[in-house]
Amino acid sequence: MTQQSALPTAQDAKRRLAVPDYINIGVFSALYFMIVALCALASNIAFGVAGNLLLPAFAALLAGPVFMLLNARVRAFGAITTMGVVLGLFLFVFGHFATSLVTGIAFPLLGDLVARLGAYRNKAALLGGYVLFSFGCAGPILPIWLMKGAYIASLERKGKDSAYIASLFDHVNMATFAGAMLAIVVGALAGGVFGLVLLRRHFAKAGVTQ
Amino acid sequence: MTAAARAAGVRTRALRLDPRAKLTMLAVANVLMFLHAGPAAQSLAVVLFSLPLLFGGKAAAGVRMLAVYGVLCAVEWASALGVDRLPWLHIAGATAAGVCMMMPCLTAGMAMFATTRPGDMVCAMRRMRAPDALVIPVVVMMRFFPTIRHDYRLIRQSLRLRGFAGGGMALARHPLRSLEYILVPLLMNAANVARDLTVAGLARGLGAPGEPTSMVELRMRAVDWLAVALSLAPLAVAAVTG
Numbered sequence: 001m002t003q004q005s006a007l008p009t010a011q012d013a014k015r016r017l018a019v020p021d022y023i024n025i026g027v028f029s030a031l032y033f034m035i036v037a038l039c040a041l042a043s044n045i046a047f048g049v050a051g052n053l054l055l056p057a058f059a060a061l062l063a064g065p066v067f068m069l070l071n072a073r074v075r076a077f078g079a080i081t082t083m084g085v086v087l088g089l090f091l092f093v094f095g096h097f098a099t100s101l102v103t104g105i106a107f108p109l110l111g112d113l114v115a116r117l118g119a120y121r122n123k124a125a126l127l128g129g130y131v132l133f134s135f136g137c138a139g140p141i142l143p144i145w146l147m148k149g150a151y152i153a154s155l156e157r158k159g160k161d162s163a164y165i166a167s168l169f170d171h172v173n174m175a176t177f178a179g180a181m182l183a184i185v186v187g188a189l190a191g192g193v194f195g196l197v198l199l200r201r202h203f204a205k206a207g208v209t210q
Numbered sequence: 211m212t213a214a215a216r217a218a219g220v221r222t223r224a225l226r227l228d229p230r231a232k233l234t235m236l237a238v239a240n241v242l243m244f245l246h247a248g249p250a251a252q253s254l255a256v257v258l259f260s261l262p263l264l265f266g267g268k269a270a271a272g273v274r275m276l277a278v279y280g281v282l283c284a285v286e287w288a289s290a291l292g293v294d295r296l297p298w299l300h301i302a303g304a305t306a307a308g309v310c311m312m313m314p315c316l317t318a319g320m321a322m323f324a325t326t327r328p329g330d331m332v333c334a335m336r337r338m339r340a341p342d343a344l345v346i347p348v349v350v351m352m353r354f355f356p357t358i359r360h361d362y363r364l365i366r367q368s369l370r371l372r373g374f375a376g377g378g379m380a381l382a383r384h385p386l387r388s389l390e391y392i393l394v395p396l397l398m399n400a401a402n403v404a405r406d407l408t409v410a411g412l413a414r415g416l417g418a419p420g421e422p423t424s425m426v427e428l429r430m431r432a433v434d435w436l437a438v439a440l441s442l443a444p445l446a447v448a449a450v451t452g
Binding site: 017018019020022023024025026027028029030031033034062065066069073078082083085086089090092093094095096097098143144146147148149150151153154155157158160164194198202203206208 | 236239240243244246248249286290293294297300303304307308310311312315316317318319320322323342343344346347348349350351353354355358386389390393394396397398400401403404407408411412416417
């Protein structure tokens with residue numbers, strides 16, 4: 001099963017994840033999921049179905065402090081990956097397309113590897129890891145590109161001409177895809193810096209970090 | 211009507227499908243979406259996947275899903291009629307067709323979410339041999355959601371008490387500051403809860419070697435197998451109608 005990818009890789013790290021880490025991951029994943037859900041609600045109300053395109057960028061903008069504090073408390077390989085997998089599972093169970101599960105495993109795993117290069121302490125590595133991790137939330141928006149196929153199929157079933165709509169979507173597709181991906185990078189960089197600032201200003205002194 | 215239905219559902223032991231049966235529905239819904247299944251398979255899937263809601267004591271949610279699907283189909287059909295004269299109707303049509311495509315998934319997800327108790331979900335995960343690294347975070351998450359909502363309300367209240375307007379306008383005017391004022395206490399409390407839960411969990415043998423016993427006994431009954439068989443029907447229809 002795909003979920004197990006979180007465990008064996010955790011063994012290569014200097015420290016294996018233990019029950020306290022799992023509980024930390026659960027608590028911070030809950031906060032992360034709430035942020036994603038709120039962003040989904042807000043962007044859907046503001047921009048309709050197309051608002052989903054901006055959802056990962058919004059989530060990345062807001063969830064930086066959650067990510068940074070989790071890393072400051074666990075500092076071991078597997079935490080970022082598990083958070084991504086758990087989010088992907090929740091999205092899947094809530095009725096999102098299975099792509100959310102795939103991106104929820106792949107990108108957080110990459111982010112985890114990058115953050116590990118800096119031993120979960122180097123700020124640049126953490127930022128890079130957060131940018132990659134943020135792409136894990138892009139799974140739910142991928143079906144928007146499937147929608148084109150669904151609409152063309154439905155037009156053809158009714159005997160309508162679909163050439164017009166196909167050409168329209170071709171223009172929109174590449175530009176919006178590039179825009180959505182760029183928005184994720186920008187949002188994640190801003191959110192990550194904000195997270196690091198909050199960490200230094202509030203949590204390091206209070207002894208909440210490890 | 212909804213309250214009555216819910217009360218009746220509670221009294222006459224609402225149908226509770228095994229989470230694994232509902233997981234089959236989710237998988238089938240995803241396959242349908244991937245294959246761009248035709249309207250016959252799609253509508254059959256939406257109706258079938260709303261059955262766990264209708265008979266599981268969540269009739270209101272089931273009726274709502276069916277109604278949304280009906281409206282979407284109507285919009286798609288109506289916009290296809292006028293699209294040759296008014297090209298902007300393509301926007302409404304494409305949106306409706308796109309959301310229609312997602313409806314089997316969303317209905318199955320709603321059925322999974324609304325009719326599955328946390329204990330059943332955890333038992334099913336353990337039965338499917340999910341590792342502790344996955345089960346424990348999921349358990350903690352489900353336990354922690356209500357706490358977040360409670361904390362958030364308290365934070366907003368105390369902000370108002372100290373003279374910071376807690377409304378949406380303040381959030382729009384000082385986004386960074388408002389975010390900091392809300393997120394920092396939330397995260398601080400999350401860290402404390404994580405510590406408390408660790409102590410409580412370890413004291414109760416969380417993560418101890420050996421298979422934990424479960425309060426919930428999950429068994430695939432005849433109804434569950436029937437649900438699995440029925441949920442495969444849209445795939446057959448999709449294969450026949452193309």
